[in-house]
Amino acid sequence: MKHLVAEQAAQRVESGMILGLGSGSTAAIFIEEVGKRWQAGDLRDLQGVPTSFQSAQLAQQYGIPQITLNEIDHIDLAVDGADEVDPAKNLIKGGGACHTREKLVDSRADVFLVVVDASKLSDLLGSNFALPVEVVPSAYRQVAAALATMGSEPELRMAVRKAGPVVTDEGNLVIDAKFAAITEPGELEREINNIPGVLENGLFVGMADEILVGDIEGDSASVRTL
DSSP: OHHHHHHHHHTTOOTTOEEEEOOSHHHHHHHHHHHHHHHTTSOOSOEEEESSHHHHHHHHHTTOOBOOGGGOSOEEEEEEOOSEEOTTSOEEOOTTSOHHHHHHHHTTEEEEEEEEEGGGBOSSBTSSSOEEEEEOGGGHHHHHHHHHHTTOEEEEOBOSSSSSBOOOTTSOEEEEEEOSOBSOHHHHHHHHHTSTTEEEESEEOSOOSEEEEEEEETTEEEEEEO
16 A cells, blocks of 8 residues: 555656655655656656755655755645544654654645555554654653643654654654644644643644545555545
8 A cells, every 4th residue: 555655646746846854654665666656767857855864865765856945936746654643634643753844844835745554544643642742852841731621632642663762863852642632733732832841732733735635445545546
C-alpha cells in the first residue's frame, strides 16, 4: 500500500517544481521514486525543501538539489505522510518527531498531498494515535502539566537504543499527549500552541488538499482519493 501511494504521488511531480519533501516511511518511498525519475532525466530543474534530516539525506543520495524555506516564497507541491486522518482530512503528524518543520513546509505549499495506507484512517483524531507536542527542554514538565489539565495523558517520548528522551532536529523534546478523542481539532491546536514552552503540535487542521489512501482487498492493492 505504501509503495503504491508513494509511486502515484511521485507521478504528480513535474519539472521546474519546488517540492516539499516529507518525512516518514511512506514519504521516504516517495522521495526515492522522485529520485529515480530525477536520475533518469525524466525530471529537470527540481528544488527540494526537506522537512527533516531524513528527507534531506535521502534527497542528497539521489542528487536532488535542495533549498531552504528562507530562500523561497512558495512551494508548488508538498508530499508527506500522516499518522492519523479523519473524514474531514485533518491530520495528526509527528510520529517521527518532525512535525514542526513539516508544518512549516506543508503550510507553504500550493498543493499539500498526503500519502497514507488505510490503517491511518479513523473517525476521530486521537482514537489511535497520541498527539505529539514539541516543547523546549526547560519547560517540558510545565507543558505536560498543562496538557494533563486539558484531559490528556502526557508522556515524554523516550529514545530507542539511546539513553534519555527523543531530541528533535531543532534540539527540543516531544511530549505525546493521549486524548480519548479530539472532537474540535482546530480549537485544540490553537489552545495547545498557546501554552508557554510549546513550539508546535502535531494537529494539521484544514491543510491537506488531497489524500491518497492505499487499500488492500484480497491479493490486490489499490489507491483511492479521500
